[in-house]
Amino acid sequence: MKKSVVLFFFCMFFASNNLLSQETQTKTATKSENKIMIVYGSDECHHCTDTKKYLKENHIEFVFYDIDKNQEALKEMLFKLKQANISTNNLSIPVIDKQGMIFTNNIPFEEFLQKLK
Structure with missing residues (x-):
């Protein structure tokens, strides 16, 4: 026992x-x-492909979601934009989620790329 x-x-x-x-x-x-950057964009968008290229060249980990092909990613992106009080009226892609900080490509592209570091 x-x-x-x-x-x-x-x-x-x-x-x-x-x-x-x-x-x-x-x-x-x-x-x-959560530390991996999320890039929402489209394979048809030259800024999106240039962003992916930049991130790869600079060895920055990221996940890319093509919002044209992935409706769940599109919904997730729109929800995050709404939570961040970013208007979707004249939305420029790519949209970036960098550890919870959400921003879009609404500035000169070179400045946008510098925000990714």
């Missing part, structure tokens, strides 16, 4: 530590995902 109780507590201890470890890994993964 004592061996069964000890074995039971050992299993419970192991299981709880395993769950805590998984939770920590999930939080770490979520934090690292």
Whole structure:
């Protein structure tokens, strides 16, 4: 009986530590995902392709969502713009989510690229 109780507590201890470890890994993964820049744009947009090229040349991690092909990404982008109080009336793409800071290509393109660093 004592061996069964000890074995039971050992299993419970192991299981709880395993769950805590998984939770920590999930939080770490979520934090690292938030550090990756998100670029919303279109493969048909020369500013978008130039932005992707610039980010690759400067070894800046990013995820690109083509809003022409991905409706969920388009909805997500529009939601973020609304949350940031950025008008969508004369929207210029690409739209950037840099660790929660949302901005668009509404300035001279070279200045826009400098904001990506």
